[in-house]
Every structure is written in structure tokens, then in C-alpha cells.
Amino acid sequence: MSAIAPMPMPYGGRDVPHIVIEVNQQCDIRCRACYKDKYGYSKPLEDIQAEIDLALRERNLSLVTLAGGEPSLHPRLDEVIAYAAGKGVAVQILSNGYQLSEEKLRRYKAAGLSKVYIHVDSHQRRPDAPPDATEAQLDALRDEIAARVSRAGLPCALSLTIYRDSLGQLDDVVRFVLSRPDYHRLLAICCTDVNGLAQGLGQSAGATFGADRPQPEDLTSQVVGSADVERALAPLGMEPFAFIGSEKDPDSRRWLFYHSFAITRPGAPPRVLHLSPRFKRLVAVANALSHRARGRYPFGKVMTGPRAVITLLLYAVTSLHLPTALGVLWFLARLLAPGTSIQQKSFVFQQGPSVAADGEVDFCKDCPDATVRNGKLVPVCMADMLSPAAAAPPRRKLPMVA
Numbered sequence: 001m002s003a004i005a006p007m008p009m010p011y012g013g014r015d016v017p018h019i020v021i022e023v024n025q026q027c028d029i030r031c032r033a034c035y036k037d038k039y040g041y042s043k044p045l046e047d048i049q050a051e052i053d054l055a056l057r058e059r060n061l062s063l064v065t066l067a068g069g070e071p072s073l074h075p076r077l078d079e080v081i082a083y084a085a086g087k088g089v090a091v092q093i094l095s096n097g098y099q100l101s102e103e104k105l106r107r108y109k110a111a112g113l114s115k116v117y118i119h120v121d122s123h124q125r126r127p128d129a130p131p132d133a134t135e136a137q138l139d140a141l142r143d144e145i146a147a148r149v150s151r152a153g154l155p156c157a158l159s160l161t162i163y164r165d166s167l168g169q170l171d172d173v174v175r176f177v178l179s180r181p182d183y184h185r186l187l188a189i190c191c192t193d194v195n196g197l198a199q200g201l202g203q204s205a206g207a208t209f210g211a212d213r214p215q216p217e218d219l220t221s222q223v224v225g226s227a228d229v230e231r232a233l234a235p236l237g238m239e240p241f242a243f244i245g246s247e248k249d250p251d252s253r254r255w256l257f258y259h260s261f262a263i264t265r266p267g268a269p270p271r272v273l274h275l276s277p278r279f280k281r282l283v284a285v286a287n288a289l290s291h292r293a294r295g296r297y298p299f300g301k302v303m304t305g306p307r308a309v310i311t312l313l314l315y316a317v318t319s320l321h322l323p324t325a326l327g328v329l330w331f332l333a334r335l336l337a338p339g340t341s342i343q344q345k346s347f348v349f350q351q352g353p354s355v356a357a358d359g360e361v362d363f364c365k366d367c368p369d370a371t372v373r374n375g376k377l378v379p380v381c382m383a384d385m386l387s388p389a390a391a392a393p394p395r396r397k398l399p400m401v402a
Contacts, residue, residue, distance in 0.1 A: 006240045007280040008250065009257070010287055010297065011366050017062040017299035018368040019055040020094075020380045023048055023080055024069040029096050032123035033161050033191045033219055035381050036069065045076045049083050051372035056087055058377055060296035065117070065369075067094040067380070072104055078111040085112025092117060092300070094159060097145040098128055105152035115302065116149045117187060118142065121160035122169070135160075135169040139176050146182040155302045157185035162229070162349075163222040164191065170232045178262045178345055179270050184302055185346045190224040192352030192381065197361055201385055226253045226351040233258070238347070241279040246362045254364045258347035261308055263331070265340045272345075273312070273331045278319040282311070285318070299368070303344040309335070311344075352381050 011017065024042040027034075055061060064084045071077055071093050084091045092115035093108070105116070120142050122135050129141055142158060149156040158177055162170060170188075177186045195218055230240065230253070244255035259279055262270040290298045303311060312332060316325040335342060350369070356362045363379050371380040378386045 002239060002276045002278065004277040004280075006253070006257070006277050007242050007284065009242050009244050009255075010284075011244065011368055013366065014058065014060050015291070015297060016059050016366050016368050016370075017297040018065065019059060019061055019063075019377075020065045020067050020369050020371045021048060021051055021055065021080075021084070022068060022371055022380070022383070023066055023071050023074045023077060026073045027068060027070045027096075028073065028098055029070075029124055029126040031119075031121075031161065032217065033163070033189075033194070033222070035192070035194050036384060042074055045079055045083075048080050052084050052087065054372050054375065055377070056089075061089045062296050062299045063090045063092065065092050065094055067371075070096055070099070072100050078107045081108055081111040081113050085114075090114045090300070094119060096120070096124070096126065097148075098126055100145065100148065102148050102152055105149060105154060109152055109154055113154060115155045115157065115300070117157045117159045118145050118149070119159040120145070122166050123161060123163055134172075135166060136172045136176075142176070143180070143182070146180065150182050155184055156182050157187060158183050159187045159189070161189045161191055162224045163219075164224055165222065167224055167228060167232055170229070171236060174233070174236060174238070174347070177347070178260065178272050179264070181264050181341065181343055184344055185300075185348070188229070188347070188349045190226065190229065190349065190351045191219055191222045192354070193219045193223050196220065196355055197353055197382065198385060199355075201361055224351075226256050226349060229256060229349045229351075236274070238274045239277055241275060241277045242283060244368065245365045247365050248356055248360075248362045250365050254351045255368075256347075256349040258349075260345040260347070261312060261331070261342060262345050263334045263340050263342050265337065271331065271334050273328070275315060276319070276324065278321060278324060279315055281318045281320075282315050305342050308342045308344050353379065 025036060026040055026042055052064065066080060072095050081091050091113055093113065094117040097118045097120065120138055122133055122138060129138060146156045160173065173186065177183045238258050240256040240258050242257040243253040245252045246254050259275045261273045264270045287297050309332060312328050316328040319325060334340060353361050353363045367379040369380050370377040371383050373383045
């Protein structure tokens, strides 16, 4: 492992390039660590448009994520996508994929959708997956959903929640992403104890989430931190090149950013190159150039094959390290074999909020996953506690998976 430390991402104030817009609170599956108050309400289009406008006034955005609930259940999602894309930002959705048909995906792409995140993990209860499946046993389902997304001409990324009892399977998930050309990114959320957070805010979970929904499970024994993730990935030769700290401690590592590349050939295992923290030099230059030229930082871009090659060559030069440069050239030489292709593989791990020693809740610094709630930007994972949604009659009730 290298002795070079990762860099803090430069996000802060208006210069935070990402926002989450919740289009509904409806969902058709159950996730064990879900922090949303799914009371069945689907936001009117004009309310969502107003939230997008507010977010654009507050932040220099490059990317908007549409989430829920389950966003594909919103009857006017294609209009939401078109509105956000018309503002000059990239738009992606975070979906469980269960009802994400090819017909919907084609409509969403035509409206301006640029990427799809698929949330599938071993602690969901969903009708398209066997009960008590391991992470590896979900690979076939992940492949099937990704094939639908790819046939619609959209890039695909994987999302999941890491629990204490699934942390040992993280290497299986990483190897899955590295071996699948359809998946270019992994977004992993560390399990957070919702009950503990509610108590840290001086609330009860019942008051926070409402008496008509099942109370959040006590997840104290399932909590995972970013330090746990770093230890789990180190044996794979993976090191973070950047991080985001917390409001109370900007030097803590609440978000971790990793970058790798895979050269694949049908019927053969992938050849993988994990980038070292030396990659931060190139990222810092790219961030500065983008901010100077466009007034905002890049976020979540997907590289084409040629761009991946150029990025690796620039990494070799900016690493200022001969063994790293030679390793990159040796890796790229494998592209000379017939039938090979190269894919970018990025990995982002997020540790949720926690209760600090002084009893206050500590959030990620200038949270890049903030959402709009009652006219304010709040961390999406805490929105239902910090600023509960205004009471509204449900537009329609959806049966939950038993």
C-alpha cells in the first residue's frame, strides 16, 4: 500500500455538484435499513420542478439524482427528467429495478436520462429474488436488470447497503462490478441505526416516522463505518484517492472514493488495475479546469473506452512515479489482444450520519446527497427527521412486499 494520503474533495457552499430530488415516497419492496417514511405520496410535477429550481439556485450542479421511494412509480417521471435535463444538468435515477421495464427506460432516455443506478442487495425483501440470498446469489438478478438498462442504451451502476453481517461479502460485490462490462460504478451505503439518530435529535422513532408504519428495526449490531470498508478493501489492493469529511471533523473519512479500470474479453476473467492515491493529482487538476471553464465540478461522469485510455496515460504522467507509469503501460498493452475492451470502474462508499460524543448528530460536510425539504436543503438520509414532509393525502397506496 502507498504512503500517500487521499485528498479531501473540494466541495463546499455553492460548489457542491450533486443533489437528490425525491419524486415520491412510494415503494414496492422493503429494505431493512430504509430511512424513508413511505406514506404513499407522489409529488405533483410542479412541486418537483420548484425543488429542482431551488436546488439550482443553491448549488452549481452537474448532476441531479431522482429518487424516492421508487421513482419509476411516479406517473410523470419522464416529464421530471425532461425538466431537469432542460436545465443543463445530467440526470440519473436510483431505482430498485423491479418495475423498470424496457419501455419505461426508452421513454426516460428520450426525455434526457443519462444513467441508472440499480439498488439490489441481500437485505431487501423483493418478489424477484430468493429469500435470504447472499450477495453473490443476487448476481443473476443484477445481470438481468442491467441487460434491460443496456438495451435501452443507458449506462448502469449498482447500489447497495452494507450491513455488518454482509461486510464480509463486499469483495464478492466488488469482483462482480469489475467483471461486468454493463456496470461502471458501485455506490455503497453503510448501514446506519435510524433509532439512534432519532434519539440523538431528541425524538422517538415513532414520532419521527408516524404511527401507521412499522417502527424502524434496532440496527445497532448492523452499523458499518467507512473505516470498516477501508479495511475490507485493502486486501484487494484498493486504496481511496479522495474523501469527504463530516461537519464536525472535515478530516474524517465519511465518503470514500476509489477508481479502477478493467480490461475484459468474452469468456476470460477481467484484467484489473486499481489506481493508487496518486490519482488525486489528476483529479485535482480536472476539478480545477472544470470549475474554471464551467463554474462547477464534475460529478459521476461515465468514460468511453478512448477516454479511459487517455485518463490512464495522464495518470501515469501525473503520478510522478516510474513503477506506476510502467504498470499502467503494461496494463494498457493487454488491449492489443483481439476482442478486448476497457471500462472505467469507480467505487463510492458513504457512511451515514452518527451521534457525536456531545450527543449531537454529525452529518457529511456540505452533504452532496442533500435534498429539498420544505424549502431547505437537508441531508436526504435525515430529511424525514429534520424536516418532515407536509401532511398530504396519499395519491395511491401500493402494497408492500410481505
